[in-house]
Amino acid sequence: MIQGFKKFISRGNVMDLAIGVIIGAAFSAVVTSLTQKIIMPLIAAIFGQPNFDGRFVWHVGSGHIAFGDFITAVVNFLIIAVSLYVFIVYPLNKLRERNAEPEKEEEIPAEIALLTEIRDEIRAQREHPAIDDTHVQ
Numbered sequence: 001m002i003q004g005f006k007k008f009i010s011r012g013n014v015m016d017l018a019i020g021v022i023i024g025a026a027f028s029a030v031v032t033s034l035t036q037k038i039i040m041p042l043i044a045a046i047f048g049q050p051n052f053d054g055r056f057v058w059h060v061g062s063g064h065i066a067f068g069d070f071i072t073a074v075v076n077f078l079i080i081a082v083s084l085y086v087f088i089v090y091p092l093n094k095l096r097e098r099n100a101e102p103e104k105e106e107e108i109p110a111e112i113a114l115l116t117e118i119r120d121e122i123r124a125q126r127e128h129p130a131i132d133d134t135h136v137q
Contacts, residue, residue, distance in 0.1 A: 023088060031083050035076060043075075051075075 044050040052075070055068035108116075 024084070027084065027088065028080075030087075031080050034083065035079050039075075039079060 040050045043052070047055065049055065052068035052071040054066070056066070056071065057068060058065040
């Protein structure tokens with residue numbers, strides 16, 4: 001059972017997930033700072049508030065639809081997604097590409113190459129038979 005667990009843990013997808021969770025948790029402080037200290041003050045300068053909460057609210061009967069809260073959540077999500085892609089995913093993919101071994105072309109054995117040529121010649125003869133003048137009357 002322990003060997004099976006070791007095998008499961010050492011598979012690429014599980015390790016990638018674990019690394020992603022750890023890096024994501026550490027990276028959240030950077031994204032939070034970027035959002036709260038740089039982007040939201042710019043939004044406050046434009047709209048008069050540090051976020052869209054409480055803006056674009058429609059009152060429907062006794063309830064309300066708060067589009068501003070939704071817009072704030074979407075902006076935060078986009079900031080996090082773009083930041084993760086630019087600072088983690090893209091560099092990691094470039095690193096993997098650089099470290100990947102180039103694909104080797106499979107070398108076809110001489111016998112297989114010869115048989116392939118013979119097959120292609122037979123096909124060509126079947127598709128375009130030569131005109132035989134000896135049987136013409």
